[in-house]
Amino acid sequence: MQLYNTLSAKERAALIEEAGKERLTISFYKYARIENPELFRNHLFITWNELDVLGRIYVAKEGINAQLSVPAENFEPFKKHLDSISFLENVRLNIAIEQDNKSFLKLKVKVRKKIVADGLDDNTFDVTKKGIHVDAKKFNELIEDPDTVLVDMRNHYESEIGHFKNAVTPDVDTFRDSLDIIENDLKDHKVDKKLVMYCTGGIRCEKASAYYKHKGFQQVYQLEGGIIEYTRQVQNKNLENKFMGKNFVFDHRRGERITDDIISNCHQCGKPCDTHENCANEACHLLFIQCEECAKEMNNCCSTECKEIHALPFEEQKALRKGKTVSNKIFKKGRSEVLKYKK
Numbered sequence: 001m002q003l004y005n006t007l008s009a010k011e012r013a014a015l016i017e018e019a020g021k022e023r024l025t026i027s028f029y030k031y032a033r034i035e036n037p038e039l040f041r042n043h044l045f046i047t048w049n050e051l052d053v054l055g056r057i058y059v060a061k062e063g064i065n066a067q068l069s070v071p072a073e074n075f076e077p078f079k080k081h082l083d084s085i086s087f088l089e090n091v092r093l094n095i096a097i098e099q100d101n102k103s104f105l106k107l108k109v110k111v112r113k114k115i116v117a118d119g120l121d122d123n124t125f126d127v128t129k130k131g132i133h134v135d136a137k138k139f140n141e142l143i144e145d146p147d148t149v150l151v152d153m154r155n156h157y158e159s160e161i162g163h164f165k166n167a168v169t170p171d172v173d174t175f176r177d178s179l180d181i182i183e184n185d186l187k188d189h190k191v192d193k194k195l196v197m198y199c200t201g202g203i204r205c206e207k208a209s210a211y212y213k214h215k216g217f218q219q220v221y222q223l224e225g226g227i228i229e230y231t232r233q234v235q236n237k238n239l240e241n242k243f244m245g246k247n248f249v250f251d252h253r254r255g256e257r258i259t260d261d262i263i264s265n266c267h268q269c270g271k272p273c274d275t276h277e278n279c280a281n282e283a284c285h286l287l288f289i290q291c292e293e294c295a296k297e298m299n300n301c302c303s304t305e306c307k308e309i310h311a312l313p314f315e316e317q318k319a320l321r322k323g324k325t326v327s328n329k330i331f332k333k334g335r336s337e338v339l340k341y342k343k
């Protein structure tokens with residue numbers, strides 16, 4: 001039984017191109033009790049591999065978090081399979097705003113301790129006591145309320161390229177950090193203020209809202225389905241779009257444009273830009289914002305040092321990397337002294 005990818009990303013990209021068939025980028029999550037994540041993982045891999053589904057999926061005892069690319073022609077059988085799993089029946093599927101046939105090039109289903117690295121000890125609070133879920137219409141009303149504090153639950157590099165008007169955007173690298181910062185900022189307003197939160201697809205708010213309720217916040221709301229579902233509803237129901245810029249996403253696309261506003265700058269020259277790139281030096285791979293001119297000038301690298309290393313023959317680069325642990329820049333996404341214009 002094949003439980004792993006047999007094709008490289010490159011081979012897969014060529015196949016997708018050749019087939020010329022439309023694919024859908026979809027994400028969904030569900031907190032549910034999964035007794036045997038390994039078994040469930042294998043079942044998903046076998047079924048989805050047959051349907052030519054690609055993507056990154058995390059399975060844990062607490063549930064599933066999936067980001068996928070599904071051939072449009074296989075969407076029906078894929079949906080049918082989901083509905084055959086009791087806790088995934090009619091699960092809300094977030095369909096990407098901007099489609100890209102190569103959003104994912106492999107099928108990776110991984111068993112993890114948690115479906116989001118939230119850094120929380122779930123035994124200390126009741127994760128089922130969530131905040132009130134609101135749709136786009138209600139959300140728009142809520143965030144106009146002077147008693148509302150609107151909080152972006154994502155990390156700095158995500159909110160940097162796009163966020164809701166008037167949102168608090170904590171300058172954090174991890175979800176765990178933002179929980180503490182927000183609690184501290186709002187400690188005197190646990191009763192009188194409405195705490196309204198949002199994230200990419202809703203998953204981070206599921207835990208955050210329960211956590212804040214546990215911490216004594218009385219009025220906790222979360223945007224159902226996150227920015228992705230909000231955008232869909234705003235378009236379908238012709239509502240005012242209160243988001244500005246791009247929605248950062250965790251696949252090959254890196255971001256999907258929601259409005260034409262460009263709210264960030266190229267980290268190298270400072271001009272308006274909201275295109276995320278990874279430094280081309282394999283040993284660096286820093287995630288940062290780079291305009292086309294700087295990409296050309298710097299050969300897709302974040303610094304002159306990286307540019308020099310990147311220009312070396314592959315074997316020499318490998319020799320340089322030998323013995324060194326991978327730079328922590330990968331974890332410190334979008335932060336480096338070399339980025340002059342990173343705010």
Ligand SMILES: [Zn+2]
Pocket residue numbers: 266267268269270271290291292293294295
């Ligand atoms: Zn630039």
Ligand SMILES: [Zn+2]
Pocket residue numbers: 279280281284285286301302303306
């Ligand atoms: Zn670099």
